[in-house]
Amino acid sequence: MKHLALAVLLALNTATLPVMAAASSTASKQAVPAGVQQLTSAEGITEYRLPNGLRVLLAPDASKPTTTVNVTYLVGSRHENYGETGMAHLLEHLLFKGTPKHPNIDVEFTRRGMMSNGSTWYDRTNYFETFAANDTDLEWALKMEADRMVNSFVARKDLDSEMTVVRNEMEAGENDPFSILWQKMAATAYQWHNYGKDTIGARADVENVSIPRLQAFYRKYYQPDNAVLVVSGKFDTAKALAWVQRYFGAVKKPVRVLEPTYTREPVQDGExxxxxxxxxxxxxxxxxxxxxxxxxxxxxxxxxxxxxxxxxxxxxxxxxxxxxxxxxxxxxxxxxxxxxxxxxxxxxxxxxxxxxxxxxxxxxxxxxxxxxxxxxxxxxxxxxxxxxxxxxxxxxxxxxxxxxxxxxxxxxxxxxxxxxxxxxxxxxxxxxxxxxxxxxxxxxxxxxxxxxxxPVRADVPPKADLKAAFKDFTPKPPVAQGEAFDPSPAVIEARTQRTTLPNGMKLALLPKKTRAESVSVSFGLMFGDEQSLQGQREVGGMLATLLTRGTRTLNREQLHAAFDKLKTSWHYQGGAEGGVLMLQTTRSNLAESLKLVRDMLRDPALSAEEFERAKHEAIGALEEQRSDPYAVASNALHRQFNRFAATDVRYQPSFDESLTELNKLQLPQLQQFYQRFYGANHAQMAVVGDFDADAVRHQLAQLFGDWKSAETYRHIPRAFDPVKAEELIMPLKDKANAVFMASLPLKMTDTSPDYAALAVGNYILGQGSGLSSRLINRLRQQDGISYGAGSSLHVDATDDAAALQISAIYAPENLPKLKAGVTEELARLIKDGVTEQELQDAKAGLLQNFKLDRAQDQSLAYALIDQLHEGRTMKQVAELEAKISKLTLADVNAAIRKYIDPAKFVKVYAGEFK
Missing domain, CATH: 3.30.830.10 (Metalloenzyme, LuxS/M16 peptidase-like)
Structure with missing residues (x-):
């Protein structure tokens, strides 16, 4: 759930908020339009105010070709009155339903390939969209946000369908012991203040809220003097300010007065x-x-x-x-x-x-x-x-x-x-x-x-005086700026340096100037073959965990502290067939960070004490999955495709089988696996960002150029298997939310003639951004039974065991509606095909998504190691995009009818069904 995910994000501390940017201090010197007041500037972020009270923060940064527009309204669950709990969150949903001038906002997001969403929390509600930087989309986003600020429908028909969607979101949260315990504890700790009420609200309030009351809440709080607009990324400051003044400045300043909240929780006087x-x-x-x-x-x-x-x-x-x-x-x-x-x-x-x-x-x-x-x-x-x-x-x-x-x-x-x-x-x-x-x-x-x-009591101090707090505050200089980088396949290919180390390890180096001199690294390791990896599934997975828990010279705490000291974030995940390490650091810390990676992978402690801890934690996590509808459904679905022996790494074990294997694991098995399989002669590494290519190439040769695996690596194939269609019911107890998963086996690789057409068809069916795919339109917008639904197409470069998958969450009592909705939408897709408008929107959205992925250095680094493994370059990416651009309506509809057969899906329903 959006509100819960954000809660967990915030809970960690400010450093784990979504990453932000700071712009050059020159932004504060830009000429501003008449009537716009420049207020303050700190570390490249400049604040303005319009006559109607709207505050604007601008942070231009040309180092990445994307722009983000965010509108924050200073209203959340803290501002809700009796009978209004969940109103701020419910209203957040309704603002995606459109205005007279923008009746299909989600369709517009999809057409432009924008990544969009909104979230609600105790003190605020926000709406944001990220897109490939261009004037046309920026102007549209500002115009649209100004319009829905005061002109959204907030209509009875939309409330009727969205209320049940929010209720399903509520039910999903009820499945999680941690989230519901958190909710109950906050309610017990706060007897008067609204911080004790969950943002999603009481079920009775959400189900019975009246449209006039919701509209009054909207008119009261959704006004320019209660909002802050943020524009960040690549954009022209003068143009942005002019558009802000033109569209938001036209919104009249309200005459109502917002009274500050004044309820203060009394001092707690006992456990x-x-x-x-x-x-x-x-x-x-x-x-x-x-x-x-x-x-x-x-x-x-x-x-x-x-x-x-x-x-x-x-x-x-x-x-x-x-x-x-x-x-x-x-x-x-x-x-x-x-x-x-x-x-x-x-x-x-x-x-x-x-x-x-x-x-x-x-x-x-x-x-x-x-x-x-x-x-x-x-x-x-x-x-x-x-x-x-x-x-x-x-x-x-x-x-x-x-x-x-x-x-x-x-x-x-x-x-x-x-x-x-x-x-x-x-x-x-x-x-x-x-x-x-x-x-x-x-x-x-x-x-x-x-x-x-x-009793000994803690009197929480009153709200801070921020004016006094900022009296002596001096902003620090902004971080170093990056270059304006074009993430097109041609530019990436021209800038990428590929080489091979003496042991066979392949490198892809893409040096470029980045903001704050950041560097992203992806390191992929490949192990063994079908025969040598027999019976090694759990061993390889546990070993990957143990590798992150210390070297011969640094214990687990010291290793993590060493990375933190170098301002390096990292993650290593692996199994029996290989592992991938993702790392993000800075130019000045790259060399030392790579040394730590070398020590972690080539000189691990593999201590008995850490092994027992890791084993204990893994067993606990696996036991927890037994009652999780998502985990149960996923496991059951994958087990339907089992055609290998239980010792084969491709075999999908049950929870009981995995627990049995975990309990039997012994440290010598992990040590033996490490000696046999770990090495870099079949590895790939990509480095993207601000670094010296020659120095990095030389260092990597020293660190990994002589590291070889004792076992031969051969790709383990996954061949197409036409599994018999089946429908499984997985009963669970005390779960307010259920999960549906389905998989259709397909014989296809990403070089198959129909791949591009089917990918576009899948985008229209359920992968499209925003809330405008066929499945989400039916199950959420029309039927109001699912908070989240969609489809995904899984196709490999080498193996022809592809699959089209569908998933959705829903209340168990809505199982008949869910089945009917999915069945009817698949039948309509096959019978009527897609429309020309859907085709054009999907092509544009899919291509924009590809571009946005390449604009992320970590995603690009991962794509480069994948290309090294497959023996490819960016040429294949460009060819795929060109093929997508040329697709016709006949191409897509033919691919849909050729490959999608509703009668051949394997379906799983996990939940508490009457």
Whole structure:
């Protein structure tokens, strides 16, 4: 769910917000149109205000060929009155239903290939779209956002269908033990303030809201004086300001007055507890503490405190619970909000775990910091990780609006920068003071109330005075700018340097100037063959996990801290057939980061202690999947395609089979697998960004040029298998949301004559961006039974075992409607075909999506290692795009009728069905 995903994102800390950009300080010197007032500029972000009260933030950056437009309205669930819970979120949905001038907004998004969405949270609602930079789409986006600000339909017919979609979104959240426990804890902690009410609202309110009341809410809050417009990325500042003035400036300033919210949660005067009893396969213990608002000086210290406590693998809770096998996972989060918020820490443990022992140990860690003071090393590690994330945030312009939405909602967009400064200046004494003040039993919501004769209370300070806070604030210089790079196949091919190391490892190097001198690396490893990998499925997967947990010279905590110190983010994931490492760093830190990668892959510790921890965590995660409808449906679907022996790496095991294999795993098996299979002679690496190609080529030859696998690598084929059509019902208990998955086996590769046509047909059926595909139009827009539905086409370059897949979420009682909707849409697609307008929109949208992917350096690096593996270049990409551009209506409709046969789908329904 959008609101929940954002909640988890925010919970980690400001550094994990979607990456944002800062523009050159020259933006503040641009001439502004008459009537537009320039307010302030900090680190390349410049703020303006129109006479009608609209505030505008501009952050131009030509280093990436994309533009993002974001409108943040200062209204969220905090502003809802009695009977209105969920109204802000419901209204967010309705603003995608159009206006008289723009009746089909989602169709317009798809036609332009725009990536668009919206989200609602406690203090704000935002709408955003990202697209390939061009004046036409920028002007359209600004014109459209100005129009739907005050002219959206907010109609009865749209409310009737969308209300049930939101209800399905609500039901999906009910399936997740963590999210529903979080909701109940917040409601217990906040007895009066709206932060205790879930953003998605009460079911009765969502189902019974009247259209006049919803329209009144819309007219009250959706006005220029209650909104902040952000434009980031590549655009002409003068043109953007002129269009903003032309379209938004034409919206009249409202005469109503918005009263500030004034409810303040009373001081909590004793422990509180909530116990949630539902079906599931995991236990959770958590504690929530009231905390200051995002602008308060204590907020930065509180964020760092929660990271010191809840980080994996360096946090205190991880060491006390996960490393000692009491829990399989821990977390710590800090909610920085407009008014006093909260922090929360917790742990997940297996169903047979000792919950009481976890509770005692967790509270000992959280509430006895006076006896075990925070150390300089803990603060330095947490700060390095936070600042690493912040640097990544500041180097990417595409998500500026999304990132700034949160600090805009907290009271001032510059809080993003002020928080960074405060974190840089933090001392251990700051964290110690904050820990001893806020993390106390009387300020805790865990589970029970215990009367005390002398209660100790935490009086959360009042909202911060931001004017005073910014009195001595001095912005830092903006980050280095990148070049204006054209991500066309021809330009990428011309700039890419390909070479092979002495051991056979292939390299693709694409040096270019990037914002903040960022560099992205993708490293793919290939292992073994069909015979040598027999019985190695679980061994290879567990080994990939263990490789990330220390080298012979650095333990797990030290390894992660070393990457954080280098401002490097990374992820390695693998299995029996190979692995992929993704890494993002800066020019100055690339060489040292590659050395760490070398030590991790070529000199791993493979310690018995970490092996036991990893095994314990993997078993816990697998047990949790048993009651997850998505995991159950996916596993059941893939098992229908089993035609291999259980020892074959292509075999899809059941949950029980996987648990049996995991429990049997021994460390010597992993050590033997490493000695036999790991090596780089069949590997591919791509480096994209700001780096010296000659230096990197020389270093990689030293680090990996002599590393060879003892086993021969041969591609393991996946041949087309016409599996018998079948319909499976997977019953689960106590699940308000169900999952549908279906797969149609196809004999095709991406060089097949019909691939391009079928790809366009699939885009129209269910892959299209926005909310305008056939499936989403039927199941969400028309029937109102599914929050999310779509299709995907899976086609390989070598193997002909392709598949068309369909999926949707829905309430179990809507199973007949779901079946009817999918069946009728497939029949209509085959019988009537697609329209000329759908064809043109799909072709444009698909090509724009390809371009947007290539504009992301990490995605481009991954595409380059894929090409190295397949022996391809960007030539094949250009040929595919040219073929898509030339497709006719007859081509697409013929491919649809040739390949899509509804009678041949394998279908799975997972949920609690009556």
């Amino acid at each position: 509180r507890e909530v116990v949630l009893r539902r079906a599931g396969d995991v236990q959770i213990v958590a504690a929530l503490y009231h905390a200051p608002d995002g602008g308060h000086v204590d907020s930065a210290a509180f964020q760092m405190l929660m990271q010191v406590l809840g980080d994996t693998p360096n946090g205190r809770l991880h060491k006390a619970l996960v490393e000692k096998k009491l829990a399989s996972e821990v977390y710590g989060l800090s909610m920085s909000l407009n008014e006093p918020g909260y922090g929360m820490a917790g742990a997940k443990l297996r169903v047979d775990g000792d919950r009481e022992q976890v509770r005692r140990t967790m509270l000992e860690v959280l509430e006895n910091i006076a006896k075990q003071p925070i150390t300089d090393a803990e603060l330095d590690q947490a700060r390095a990780k936070w600042l690493n994330g912040f640097d990544k945030l500041m180097s990417d312009p595409e998500q500026l609006g999304t990132a700034l939405s949160e600090t805009i909602a907290q009271g001032d967009w510059r809080l993003l920068l002020l928080t960074r400064d405060r974190i840089e200046k933090l001392k251990v004494a700051d964290l110690q003071r904050v820990a001893e003040y806020y993390l106390k039993p009387s300020n805790r919501t865990l589970g029970q109330f215990v009367p005390e004769t002398k």
